[in-house]
Amino acid sequence: MKKTILLLLSLALSFQALADEGMWLPNLIARRIDDMGAKGCRLSAEDIYSINQASLKDAVVLFGSGCTGELVSPKGLLFTNHHCGYSFIQRHSSVEHDYLKDGFWAMSPAEELPNPGLTVSFLERMQDVTGVILYGWNPSMGEEARDSVAKANSARLQKEVADPENGISASVEALYYANQYYLFVYRVYRDVRLVGAPPSSIGKFGGDTDNWMWPRHTGDFSIFRIYASPDGKPADYSPSNVPYRPKKYFSICRDGVKEGDFTFVYGCPGSTREYVHSEEVRYIGEVSDPQKIALRTLRLGIQKKYMSQSQEVRIQYSAKNASVSNAWKKWQGESKGIKRLRTVQAKREYERRFNEWAAGGPYEGLTERLEDIYKRREPYYLAYEYFNETVRSLELPSLASHVYGALKLGRPVDAMARNFFKDYYRPIDQESFVALLKAFGQNMPEDFQPAYYKDKLRSYGTVEAWAEDIYSRSLFCNADAVASLGAEDVALVEADPAFEVYNAFQKWMNSDIMPVLRAAEKELKAANRLYMKAQMEFEPERDFYPDANLTLRVAYGKVAGYKPADAVYYAPVSTLTGIMEKDNPDIFDYNIPQSLRDIYAAGGCEDQPVCFLATNHTTGGNSGSPVLNADGLLVGINFDRVWEGTMSDLVYDPVYCRNISLDVRYLLFIIEQIGHAGWLFDEMSFS
Ligand code: ARG
Numbered sequence: 219m220k221k222t223i224l225l226l227l228s229l230a231l232s233f234q235a236l237a238d239e240g241m242w243l244p245n246l247i248a249r250r251i252d253d254m255g256a257k258g259c260r261l262s263a264e265d266i267y268s269i270n271q272a273s274l275k276d277a278v279v280l281f282g283s284g285c286t287g288e289l290v291s292p293k294g295l296l297f298t299n300h301h302c303g304y305s306f307i308q309r310h311s312s313v314e315h316d317y318l319k320d321g322f323w324a325m326s327p328a329e330e331l332p333n334p335g336l337t338v339s340f341l342e343r344m345q346d347v348t349g350v351i352l353y354g355w356n357p358s359m360g361e362e363a364r365d366s367v368a369k370a371n372s373a374r375l376q377k378e379v380a381d382p383e384n385g386i387s388a389s390v391e392a393l394y395y396a397n398q399y400y401l402f403v404y405r406v407y408r409d410v411r412l413v414g415a416p417p418s419s420i421g422k423f424g425g426d427t428d429n430w431m432w433p434r435h436t437g438d439f440s441i442f443r444i445y446a447s448p449d450g451k452p453a454d455y456s457p458s459n460v461p462y463r464p465k466k467y468f469s470i471c472r473d474g475v476k477e478g479d480f481t482f483v484y485g486c487p488g489s490t491r492e493y494v495h496s497e498e499v500r501y502i503g504e505v506s507d508p509q510k511i512a513l514r515t516l517r518l519g520i521q522k523k524y525m526s527q528s529q530e531v532r533i534q535y536s537a538k539n540a541s542v543s544n545a546w547k548k549w550q551g552e553s554k555g556i557k558r559l560r561t562v563q564a565k566r567e568y569e570r571r572f573n574e575w576a577a578g579g580p581y582e583g584l585t586e587r588l589e590d591i592y593k594r595r596e597p598y599y600l601a602y603e604y605f606n607e608t609v610r611s612l613e614l615p616s617l618a619s620h621v622y623g624a625l626k627l628g629r630p631v632d633a634m635a636r637n638f639f640k641d642y643y644r645p646i647d648q649e650s651f652v653a654l655l656k657a658f659g660q661n662m663p664e665d666f667q668p669a670y671y672k673d674k675l676r677s678y679g680t681v682e683a684w685a686e687d688i689y690s691r692s693l694f695c696n697a698d699a700v701a702s703l704g705a706e707d708v709a710l711v712e713a714d715p716a717f718e719v720y721n722a723f724q725k726w727m728n729s730d731i732m733p734v735l736r737a738a739e740k741e742l743k744a745a746n747r748l749y750m751k752a753q754m755e756f757e758p759e760r761d762f763y764p765d766a767n768l769t770l771r772v773a774y775g776k777v778a779g780y781k782p783a784d785a786v787y788y789a790p791v792s793t794l795t796g797i798m799e800k801d802n803p804d805i806f807d808y809n810i811p812q813s814l815r816d817i818y819a820a821g822g823c824e825d826q827p828v829c830f831l832a833t834n835h836t837t838g839g840n841s842g843s844p845v846l847n848a849d850g851l852l853v854g855i856n857f858d859r860v861w862e863g864t865m866s867d868l869v870y871d872p873v874y875c876r877n878i879s880l881d882v883r884y885l886l887f888i889i890e891q892i893g894h895a896g897w898l899f900d901e902m903s904f905s
């Protein structure tokens with residue numbers, strides 16, 4: 219009886235999981251459109267993706283190389299996240315014009331600021347080219363030949379299709395572990411100007427305290443405009459360029475959303491691993507995440523201590539601290555989620571059923587082979603990750619290594635040195651050295667410690683003494699000494715203790731770890747390709763979406779709250795009142811502009827919506843993605859997930875997985891009330 223209930227429960231769960239899980243290829247959205255319709259969507263597949271007519275896909279771009287953006291006017295106006303525009307806003311900022319702190323609002327097109335290096339990429343078309351890419355290969359030639367044939371054919375096809383003159387680039391991407399190859403053709407615009415950004419106290423409200431969390435109140439948006447040559451082609455920045463006229467742009471919905479409403483996210487998710495073997499999930503959830511979390515907890519504690527003692531250090535380390543803390547928090551949700559969902563056990567059960575099915579056929583022994591490779595790879599992969607999270611994350615040794623590389627190439631290093639020392643505080647680095655290298659000795663097995671490390675400990679006696687020697691003696695402690703290094707100083711750098719530690723660990727990686735790791739990765743690549751293929755044959759009824767790889771996808775679901783803990787329910791919409799509840803001039807992350815306090819005090823905007831939650835399956839790269847309603851109108855901008863659901867990169871759980879979006883009405887509110895940039899509304903379309 220109990221067994222039956224468990225079985226029913228797990229069937230119900232897996233059925234439910236299909237509900238909102240998935241990052242679907244837009245050119246195949248016809249396969250999902252009935253399900254989308256059943257959930258409330260009123261669009262046709264052609265509305266979403268078409269190569270014959272303008273469709274919603276023409277209003278979505280890859281922003282830079284890791285975010286998404288959306289077109290919102292016939293004059294090339296674009297929305298993305300504040301954290302996606304951050305480095306560009308920062309580059310325009312100085313002490314006199316601190317746009318990060320105060321915000322930036324162009325009051326006319328003439329005031330928009332160019333951003334050399336920033337591009338936006340429109341997807342022209344995508345197409346299955348598996349036959350072309352594997353032309354000349356047959357299974358009797360083996361996996362290695364398959365790879366090299368695919369590589370050569372991809373290069374040929376990309377070259378054939380690309381048209382640099384007209385800004386057309388092409389890339390062939392492997393889907394389903396290279397069981398399929400797709401061609402993606404992009405038009406890349408490279409004159410993209412900054413139009414507006416709220417002050418960080420709005421655009422980054424809540425900072426790392428609220429990051430990955432709900433209730434959330436971050437006004438995480440920035441506004442750009444795409445420019446083109448007068449004939450509409452991509453062009454380098456020029457004052458004679460004109461606003462780009464998109465084939466399609468989103469209309470903005472002022473009606474907002476409520477619990478249960480259909481929504482979909484159209485954007486570029488970066489990376490997921492939904493179909494991996496249980497051993498990989500076990501490694502991530504039980505070994506890798508906990509180890510990396512522990513190492514970062516050490517670093518964050520040290521940073522926090524010094525940041526709270528000095529305003530100067532707080533500014534120096536705010537960006538570094540944010541990036542260390544971002545993955546740290548995400549991994550916690552991921553490993554907890556894997557544990558809560560018993561994903562390892564569930565995958566093992568799946569593999570057991572798979573093996574039964576595979577017995578006697580071409581896939582017999584495949585899951586065992588995967589398990590064997592993963593087990594052999596594990597200590598080497600952990601050593602690799604440990605190296606990244608310890609020696610490679612120390613600032614002085616990393617600087618020494620970068621400087622060494624530059625000197626070897628005959629490049630000047632003074633700018634590198636200036637940049638580095640602007641944001642460097644030695645006590646943080648030295649203390650991190652002690653903490654991380656101690657952890658190395660405690661957590662890496664004896665035979666995965668370089669001889670160099672053991673020698674140093676023997677000769678210094680303690681990690682503290684070793685650190686003290688490096689951080690008092692290294693020439694890299696002295697900004698002027700570093701800035702004045704030239705090609706003739708290579709030998710001097712080679713003898714430096716900060717360089718030595720980086721170099722010795724790197725050499726050990728190269729000789730003892732990487733060769734084994736590379737061989738294992740190669741075996742895995744072949745075995746995983748087969749396993750993906752086999753899973754699709756094992757479950758012919760299931761619609762498999764390919765893992766994310768920064769190509770355009772559609773995820774759909776509905777606006778929904780969730781229960782983060784026993785007896786707690788989180789409602790899905792946050793408001794300005796919540797910002798006022800958090801507001802505190804003494805807490806940096808919660809110190810809002812006085813103007814916002816005044817607006818609130820004047821009354822009437824207590825219920826102004828700020829952010830909302832939905833069940834759309836998203837990941838990193840989806841930042842800045844348009845969140846659309848049943849009619850394809852813009853209701854929000856995706857910018858985060860809740861930390862309790864971040865295992866969705868490996869396993870999606872409808873109970874906990876929620877994406878967090880900025881309510882587009884808050885963006886309008888800030889443009890008008892804080893930016894006084896209402897001129898932008900004239901070119902937008904509202905419904
Ligand atoms: N967690 C969000 C995303 O990966 C936002 C990151 C930026 N914001 C921050 N407070 N660090 O990646």
Ligand code: GLU
Nearest residue numbers: 837838839840841858859
């Ligand atoms: N903030 C993430 C990004 O930069 C989105 C959060 C996530 O879903 O991982 O893409």
